[in-house]
Amino acid sequence: MATEPGVNAGVAIYHALAAFQSGQVQAGIDELSAALRGFTDAGNVRQAALACARLGWAFETYVGNRTAARVWFRRAARLLRDEPDCLEQGWVAIAGAGCDVDDPSELRSKAELALDRARRFGDVNLEAKALADGGLACVQAGEVTEGMFMLDEAIALWCGPADDRDAAAMGVCSFFTACYYSAEFDRASHWVDDLRRVGLIGPAPGAGVLLTGHCAAVQATALIELGRWSEAESLLARSIAEFEACMPIPSWHPAIALADLRIRQGLLADAEALLVGKDANMQALLPVARLHLARGEVDLALATASRGLRMVGPDRLRGVELLALVAEAELAAARVGAARTACDELMDRARGLDVPRLRAQASRAQALLLAASGDLAEAISTMEQALDAVPSGLPVLRVELLLGLVRLHEQAGNRAAATVEAARATSVLAGLDVALPARDTVLLQRFARTAPPTGTTALLTRDGAVWSVSCDRVRVRLPATKGLRYLVELIRAPGVERHVLDLVDEVEGVAVDGPDRHRLGDAGELLDSAARRAYRHRVEELRTAVEEALADGADDRAAALQRQCDELVRQLASAFGLSGRSRTASSAAERARLNVTRSVRTAVARIGAELPAAGQMLDRRIRTGVYCAFEPAADDPVRWIVQS
Structure with a gap:
């Protein structure tokens, strides 16, 4: 009877992996917890360590809680500390996804240990995973050619004798991550058909759909670099929909890639909605920092990028991108000396790096510094x-x-x-x-x-209690309705998104003794722009505090800080109507959205009735909704200007 707990634990492991493959995340975690108890009761230290490692993998991959994941990985390593050399030490060393290990030197050390155990004890699955993680570490350290050869070897093993699908899923993630950062898009495409043939990429719940999303993100990034943005957007939207149709968690890789595209397009609110809650992960951290900088939130951009630099250590590829952003942010704050320090380190990391995109980023940062210095x-x-x-x-x-x-x-x-x-x-x-x-x-x-031809500029000019609109020698006077005033605010700042509640406050003013529109309605407490900025600052502070606590080995403190951060992220997400929390028709934001949209469209229609060509163009370029914006294009036949 002494072995019974271990036998039951083995069954629990089987049920846990089946649950994850079917998208039942909590059930899988419960089964792994039962397995851990069983192996512990049986005194089977090695299997207990593997159960801890699998729990870390589950929290990392399916829950997105890196704090909990690291705690389980540490526990697994601690259990094997006094064991003689064994295969389990290799599996525990690389238990998580290589792309979630921030420091490439740490990843390389773990991969080398795993590769040693794999070859000594003859485990081809562990060998493939170790090659993938070691290859990614080489790529991140700037040894791109050597690293990609190791990754090719790992993929070849998974398309052949290696049959552990969970290990393969994590290793293929390392492969796609290396292709993404090194811009080896052709190499990724080369392996896609083989990966699909052996079932590692596909629409099934679990690892298949995760890898499909990661693959789509890499392919879309290639399309973005090629200037095929509509194709990239369609691919990412389809991937997100496929993922969320069969998994109970939000999409990850394709959502981050789509957010990066939105930032390039200037659709900053859309980007933030996609990134909320994901900024603990390195892949999302760089787009988050870019988003802050695009908004003019220089201090937040610097804090986020600096956290990223601490996380990645000597990583050359990600370090170049982060340092380029730091330099640009310091210049935006007119701190030329700090920008020069960032550029010096940037050029050191970029030296000899055979990745054209990153070399160009480094040179661009250097050029901006020279310009700011007067040269x-x-x-x-x-x-x-x-x-x-x-x-x-x-x-x-x-x-x-x-x-x-x-x-x-x-x-x-x-x-x-x-x-x-x-x-x-x-x-x-x-x-x-x-x-x-x-x-x-x-x-x-x-x-x-x-x-531009004469008469292609349309002017909105304040004339006492009314506004004059003129174009092509035609001038009309319109009453200063709310809709026209909303329209004026949008045209004043082309490309800048405005939340409807902030737009209403700007036009109508905020009643000192009246109710706060941002806190009205049944959809829960809504956050105005100042509150959202405060939330972003606090979330960034907590992210940094979590990393510091983990580095100090203070796991309990890290877990408590992570819970605070998760709660703030939930509140911030609710401001965007995310996390499955839809806004009700009586909410303040929904009422404002309806009223502002109706008023703006009425004002545009009145302009169109008098100035048809200018009005039609304006109608196409005004975006309404919870976030509103005026988005002109380079080839617009009419250029709108506000004079007041």
């Missing part, structure tokens, strides 16, 4: 050198660098050179399916080779 000639030369080094297969990156050149020439007062570079950017854009944010669209309009 515009050298800044322009550096940006031109970066542009010359970009391969033709990265047209979106070429556009980004050309726009940088336009701005540098404008800063130098050389309008002719700025016009030439703007024309080059426009020429590249003509062959792409790309939606530039309003800031870039306005820049290209400013330096268009051909001046």
Whole structure:
């Protein structure tokens, strides 16, 4: 009878893995907990350690709770500390997904231990997983060629003799992560059919749909770099829908990739809705920092990027991107000395790195620093050198660098050179399916080779108690309705998203003694823009505190801080109507959305009745909803300007 608990535990492990494959996450965790108790009661230390490792994997992969995952991984390692060399030590060393180990030196050390145990004890599944994690560590350290060879070998084993599907799922995640950061998109495509043939990629719940989403994120990133944004968006939306149709948790990799696309498009509120709660993971951390910087929240961008740099240690690939963002943020805060420090470290990490996209980012950051230091000639030369080094297969990156050149020439007062570079950017854009944010669209309009025809500018001008609208020598006077005033606020700031409650407050004012619109309604407490900023700051502080507690081995304190952070994230998510919490018709935000939309569309219709061409264009470029914006395009026949 002494072995009975161990036997029962083995059955529980089987049921746990089956539960995860069918998308029943909590049931799988419960079964693993039962297995751990059984192995512990039987005195089977090695199997108890494997059960702990699997619990860590479950919390990491299916729950997204990295704090709990690390606690279980540590417990597993502690159980095996006094055991003689054994296969289980290898499995525990690389129990989690390699892409969730932030520091590549740590990942490499664990992978080497696992590879040693795999080859000594003859376990091909452990060997494949160790090769995948070791390959990813090499890629992150800048040894791209060697790392990708190791990853190829791992994938070949999973398409052949290796048959552990759970280990394979984590290893293939490492492969896709390496392809993503090193821009090895062709290599990822090369293996997709084989991975699909052996069932590692597919629509089934569990590992299959997770890997399908990760694969879609890598493919979409390639499409984004190629300027095929509509295709990328469709692929990601389809992947998100497939994932959430068979899994009880939000989509991960494709949602983060879509958020990154939204930031490029200037749709910042949409990006935040996709990223809420995901910023503990490294893949999401960089887009979150970019989002903060795009909003002008420089301190938050720096805090997030700095946390990322602490997490990744000597990682060269991710370090280059994070340091480039730090340098840009420091320049935005007019701290040239701090930007120079970031650039110096950035250039050290980028030196000899054979990843064109990252080399270009490093050169761009250096050019911006030179410009801020007053050396515009050298800044322009550096940006031109970066542009010359970009391969033709990265047209979106070429556009980004050309726009940088336009701005540098404008800063130098050389309008002719700025016009030439703007024309080059426009020429590249003509062959792409790309939606530039309003800031870039306005820049290209400013330096268009051909001046816009007379009469293509529409003016909104305040005239006492009314507004005048003029275009093509036609001028009409319209009463200053709420809808027209909302419209004016949006046109004043092209491309800037405004929450309807903030828009209402701006136009109507906030009653000192009246009720707070942001806290009315049945949809729960809504957060205004100031409150959302405060929440973001507090979440970032808690994320940093969790990392510090884990580094100190204070697991209980880390868990308590994680619970606080999770609660704040839930509250922030509710402000976006996320987490399955729909807004009711009586909520303040919903009422504001309906009223603002109706008022704005009425104002646009009145303008259209008097100025048909200008009104139709305006109707296409005004976006209404919980978040509203005026989003002009470079080829619009009418350019709207507010004069007041």
